[in-house]
Amino acid sequence: MIYIHIPFCKSFCTYCGFYSEICHGDDTPEVHKFLSFLIEEIRRRRTSLEEARRSSPHTLYMGGGTPSVLRAEDVKTIVRALGYDDYEEFTIEVNPDDIVGKGEDYVKRLLDLGVNRVSMGLQSMDEGVLKWMNRRHSVDDSVKAYDILRTCGVGNVSLDLIFGISGLDDTVWEKSVRDVIALGPDHISAYQLSIEDESILRQYVEQGKYNEADEELCRRQYDFLCSELRGRGFRHYEISNFALPGREAVHNASYWRRLPYVGLGPGAHSFDGYRRLWNTSSLDWEIQQEILTEKEVREETIMLSLRTSEGISEDLLPDTGAKKRLLAEGALEQSDGRIRIPETHFFVSDDIIADLI
Ligand code: SF4
Known part of the structure; x- marks a missing residue:
């Protein structure tokens, strides 16, 4: 199992606490610096990559940040540096606005590189909620991006949703759930909004502009999601994850089984069975470790x-x-x-x- 953290976003979402750098293009000095550090890390950690390949499912997960800000040729550089072409599962996280902006050619090039699963962050199917979240896409972008993925032949699509926003009316949430199911994804991940330390939302809370949603509202919205997805044949195989039969995420399921994995890129974590390692969160990251x-x-x-x-x-x-x-x-x-x-x-x-x- 290999995880690669792509630490770039075009803007920051209100709730997000992940390490990421703002990037205003895909051909900037920061992107080049990141790529050369990453390629060097791949070279340096070859032994760990080989060990993980032998002792856990052979998967590659590109997450972020926003991997889809990268050009297809940069994704190709990373895939080539890793040197494997036989992943059981190769997932890339994408944002709808990138897929709409870059179009079918981009998606086809990703498929040519071996991507066989796409995870797309929709988060909501309501314009007002998307705006509050400071997402860069609209509901229309989500629908268009989903169509582009399927038209290009992406056979395994996972969509992300967020619930438990205070003031988010149940009817708005229920419509989002139904609209996402209507798209026809293979997998849905749904997370309860949390107040992350590094997020803009944390500042809102401190300034008295936002109060955490009460537990009853979160529970109602979670229960609705579970019952709708159960009715549509989804298996609730992890607290936040639902899959059609056979579409459970191989990569993520292996984390929960504590199988070894190698995380590359800033902020990425690794595990080799007895040691937890993590990269520091900067564009010239270093590795640190603790023995459990x-x-x-x-x-x-x-x-x-x-x-x-x-x-x-x-x-x-x-x-x-x-x-x-x-x-x-x-x-x-x-x-x-x-x-x-x-x-x-x-x-x-x-x-x-x-x-x-
Ligand atoms: S949620 Fe995703 S796109 Fe938004 S700031 Fe965080 S990493 Fe970037």
Whole structure:
């Protein structure tokens, strides 16, 4: 599993706390600097790349930031430097405005490079909400971009949504969910809005311009999403992720199983089974690392496994009072040697996991 962080965005979205640099073009000194650092990192970490290839699914995920700000020839430079052409899954994150602006030729060139899955950040199908989020695209762009992807033959499309915005009326959310489903994606990721430290939204909160949405509203919107997607044949395989049968993300599912991965680019994280490594967040990044303690490994295993519908092997969850109580309350269920959080309790999974660790 290889993750590559592309740290550029044309503007910052209100809620975003990811590391990214503003970029006003795809042929700037910053982009060139990033690419040469990245190519050097690929060369330096070849042994880790080979180890990850042997011990986890062979996937490539280009995330960001906004990978679609890069020219197709720059994506090609990265793919060539990695040197593999047999990815089981090769996902690239795109923004609708880039796909509309660059058109079919761009998408076809990405497919020629081996991309076989596209994850597109729609976030909402409401103009007012998109504007509030400071997204660069309109609802019309989302529909056009989706059509371009399908016309070009992208066979596996995932769309992102955000819920739990205070003041976001349920009817607006419900329409967004229905409109996104109507497009016909293979996979949907939906995240509850959170107030990230580095975000513009955090400033709004501090200035008294925004209050976090109440839990009841978030729960209602999450429940609506779950029930609509269930009705359309989507499998709720992780708290925030829904897939048509066979369309579960191979790359992301491997994170939850704690398989080794190599993250390249600024801010990217890596894991080799016992060490967590991360790159600093700047255009001349450095690698740092920590060795996980047994306690950290145990807690991380519980946390990641219980976020998924597969749950955790019952041997890995010690018999504590909390476990017995949660089983008795129906907040955990046990079958086939595994313990899971039922979908009805996914929304409060953080509390359940905190009880267990
Ligand atoms: S949400 Fe995506 S496009 Fe928006 S600022 Fe963050 S990384 Fe950039």
